[in-house]
């Protein structure tokens with residue numbers, strides 16, 4: 001068996017310890033004589049899995065008691081609709097457009113109400129985060145929406161926008177649990193777990209209780225109403241049980257690493273190796289304004305599409321996989337999530353140095 005360094009943006013690398021544990025428990029989970037994917041979601045064993053997972057997430061993020069944690073399905077993309085359906089009481093919302101995911105979310109919200117795009121960085125191919133200290137937030141906006149880490153473009157909000165008292169809703173799919181977070185600054189934090197936490201198929205929604213109401217838009221399906229899942233503790237219907245189990249293991253793994261402060265330190269150390277190299281390279285160049293750089297997704301280019309393709313191909317042969325940039329951007333992108341070891345980033349930079357010498 002040999003594992004590669006997997007720089008995929010998602011689904012992405014998971015901690016090896018977690019995969020080994022899951023493998024060991026595959027045929028007989030803790031004496032139940034069955035695997036977690038074969039057991040009833042109403043069983044005692046699964047109840048313990050989901051309650052422990054929620055508690056560990058609460059501990060990691062310091063989630064206050066007046067927030068619910070929901071384990072849902074439908075991916076981050078389903079939240080693009082669920083958020084307006086549940087939150088758009090006035091049928092108005094403000095969106096900050098920092099990439100494709102925010103753009104898609106805004107477009108979906110438009111089906112339900114008026115969407116004001118109060119800031120955008122599209123003028124420079126989303127290579128920066130706009131100044132959000134004094135935006136024209138709409139007086140009647142139900143919420144202000146951001147995509148906190150832009151997976152495709154490699155930018156991250158280092159400071160949250162000034163929402164002028166409005167509820168902040170954030171898609172954190174690609175920066176979930178990568179650093180400490182002050183949950184009280186948000187009304188809703190959500191993310192698909194397949195970037196930084198677990199297997200595709202689970203989306204976690206952390207939502208302040210006062211935003212969970214029966215007063216949703218007419219026609220909102222039961223399954224797309226937050227209250228349904230909050231009241232049923234994420235067990236209204238069969239949840240993505242195996243995925244939740246793996247997420248729970250990743251939460252334990254992060255705790256064992258020292259929690260979110262330790263994750264941040266590790267992530268900064270890893271990202272620095274790559275950014276420092278990019279800043280002095282004569283062949284490769286980062287595409288993002290330095291102050292807005294993501295710790296998780298690092299896009300870079302040579303400026304020559306043929307050379308980029310050659311790089312991706314040769315890197316794969318050297319055991320460095322999934323470095324091709326997003327199809328809408330081109331070039332390369334290294335996603336260096338929590339589970340990417342420091343050694344993986346060093347191996348990438350060593351390979352880039354060698355490639356630079358050979359191709360300059």
Ligand SMILES: *Cc1c(COP(=O)(O)O)cnc(C)c1O
Nearest residue numbers: 075076077101151171173174192
């Ligand atoms: C991947 C991603 C999405 C889409 O996630 P799905 O689970 O595939 O719907 C949305 N937002 C961000 C920031 C992402 O990285």
